[in-house]
Amino acid sequence: MNIDQLVRDSLREQAAEQPTPAPGLADRVLTVRRRRRTRALAAAAAATAAMVTIAMAVPLMNTGKDDTRLAHVSAHPEQTPPRDMIAAGDLALAAYYTWETDAHGAPVRAYRILDPKTGTYVKTSKWSRVAVAPGLRTAAVLERNLPARRIGLLDLRTGEVERWIPVDRGVASVEFSPDGSKLVATTYGRNPDLRYKKAKYDYDGDGEKDWTLGLDAPGQSSRTGFYILDVASGEGSWSEVAGADQLGVRQDFAFNHDGKLVQSGLFSAPYRQYYDFAGQQVAVPANEAYASWRNESGLSPDGKFAGGGFLRGTRPVGQSRSKLLDPYTGKQVTTVRGAELLAWVDNKHLIAWDFTPDVKSPSLRLVLVTIGSDEVAPLSGITKGLDGAAGHWTPIFAER
Amino acid sequence: MDAEAQENFRDFVESRSSALLKTAVLLSGGDRHAGEDLLQNALIKAAGRWHRIEEPEAYVRQILYRQQVSRWRLKWPRRELSVPEPRENPTRHTTDDEPGAADLRIVIRAALARLTARQRTVLVLRYFEDLPEADVAHLLGCSIGTVRSTTHRSLARLRELAPELAALGPADAEQQPSHDYSPVEVRP
Structure with missing residues (x-):
């Protein structure tokens, strides 16, 4: 063999390994170009820098000794809730929701889902639940009347449901596996979001027992089990899972870190139970012993850290930090900026909520934080209020 | 760029970006992120002249090649890349x-x-x-x-x-x- 043949083979092999570009590349390019032109015009007109939006998909350079350069950060620190795509590295804010109240007084989610063609978030009131698959091309959706008898696979580029997966038992929650090939759908006998009359309490003293949300009414769950469904074929199986006395009215199943098991929370110890796909209880995987529903970020992609909770004593605004734990021992290994870790971008970066510098009325904004650096890059505008308040929105992330 | 040109540009990117990215990554020595940056910059330049370009792919490729060898690119810090380690004695194989x-x-x-x-x-x-x-x-x-x-x-x-x-x-x-x-x- 000659060296030129080897160079040729090596280059072709390397080229063949490259995945396709993330969807929405053309729109990102057009957006960056538009912004650059805006910026040039604004500069020419001696406009203030504040008028120029700084949302650009540009490489973020870091100054640390390790190379933690992160490509393609798309930030919109002036937007809350966001209108244009927020993303860092391979992770995008795929959707977010706010709460509305339906005709029955039940809280329903109003979603804004990323349209990958335009790079903007589009409001929809059609769905009660939305889960976005990695790749930002497909979302699994449930209609507003829960429990639903079919799961829609929504093509995010067209906004149309491409396919319906019918289910014999009603489902009220749906989540993708980490690789996007499977769905776990939680089955319920009745709508778990309806308000529920608490059996014993009359807090307001009007002589009647009070209405409350299902979440804090243990023992009243109508949950029956879960489906594991293959996304491509729509085929799958249902498994019964008993134990309603330990559950909130809504207690959904989700995949674990490697997508081989499902798990759900419990009201009492051990507070979380893992199951195989046949619905049999299994032990907690050793590297998820210290994961918790409170810490949404879970394990880092390399499995080295589990995202932990807020580090006490760091409340002074602009200083808040969260813990990073050894996933096997739960011991704090280090800390990172941010008040609530939401999702891992890669092994060194996370997206987090962070308190804004206003001490009198602390609010949150999405930020990009880096392990080993105190720098925080704002990704969104400042929410109007904390969790649960009007003006607050809940992010949903997916790989792009 | 009017709406029709934008749609045309989107079609081009959707159909050709995969092949273009392969070339961009190879030009960047296997660095995927640098390849994406290179391609994105080339596409931004192409978008600015979309009306005047007769052969978009040839045009974008030319920008990729020239951008890569220009001195400007050399100012970017170089990253350490992880590449697979060959076995010992690579010429001996069974x-x-x-x-x-x-x-x-x-x-x-x-x-x-x-x-x-x-x-x-x-x-x-x-x-x-x-x-x-x-x-x-x-x-x-x-x-x-x-x-x-x-x-x-x-x-x-x-x-x-x-x-x-x-x-x-x-x-x-x-x-x-x-x-x-x-x-x-x-x-x-």
Whole structure:
């Protein structure tokens, strides 16, 4: 063999390994170009820098000794809730929701889902639940009347449901596996979001027992089990899972870190139970012993850290930090900026909520934080209020 | 850019970005993020002249090649890339495959990442895109002699960086004497 043949083979092999570009590349390019032109015009007109939006998909350079350069950060620190795509590295804010109240007084989610063609978030009131698959091309959706008898696979580029997966038992929650090939759908006998009359309490003293949300009414769950469904074929199986006395009215199943098991929370110890796909209880995987529903970020992609909770004593605004734990021992290994870790971008970066510098009325904004650096890059505008308040929105992330 | 041109641009990017990204990553020495940056910058330039471009793919490719070898690109900090480690004794192999071919491809890949951008670009154009020397010269805006000598020196540099390649026969380009001594970039 000659060296030129080897160079040729090596280059072709390397080229063949490259995945396709993330969807929405053309729109990102057009957006960056538009912004650059805006910026040039604004500069020419001696406009203030504040008028120029700084949302650009540009490489973020870091100054640390390790190379933690992160490509393609798309930030919109002036937007809350966001209108244009927020993303860092391979992770995008795929959707977010706010709460509305339906005709029955039940809280329903109003979603804004990323349209990958335009790079903007589009409001929809059609769905009660939305889960976005990695790749930002497909979302699994449930209609507003829960429990639903079919799961829609929504093509995010067209906004149309491409396919319906019918289910014999009603489902009220749906989540993708980490690789996007499977769905776990939680089955319920009745709508778990309806308000529920608490059996014993009359807090307001009007002589009647009070209405409350299902979440804090243990023992009243109508949950029956879960489906594991293959996304491509729509085929799958249902498994019964008993134990309603330990559950909130809504207690959904989700995949674990490697997508081989499902798990759900419990009201009492051990507070979380893992199951195989046949619905049999299994032990907690050793590297998820210290994961918790409170810490949404879970394990880092390399499995080295589990995202932990807020580090006490760091409340002074602009200083808040969260813990990073050894996933096997739960011991704090280090800390990172941010008040609530939401999702891992890669092994060194996370997206987090962070308190804004206003001490009198602390609010949150999405930020990009880096392990080993105190720098925080704002990704969104400042929410109007904390969790649960009007003006607050809940992010949903997916790989792009 | 009007709505129709934007739609046209989107169609082009959707249909060709996968192939363009492959080239961009190879030009960047296997660095996926640098390749994405390179492609995105090339597309931004193309979008600015969309109305005047007759052959969009050829235009974007030319920007990719020229951008990569321009001095501006060299100002960007270089990242350490992780490349697979070949086994020991890569030339000794026991499968029915070409002796040690897979290992040698890994060795080559690591060595390619250490070439200068210009050296690598010439090899990508000659051996991945399979372009004749005259076309490479036209694309890079240099003489055929420069293409020939750069190819020659790039292959020689690969042999220096990867002594495992000693057993391989010379390429055609290495058999031709190089009479062109145009300056080429040298990275310390």
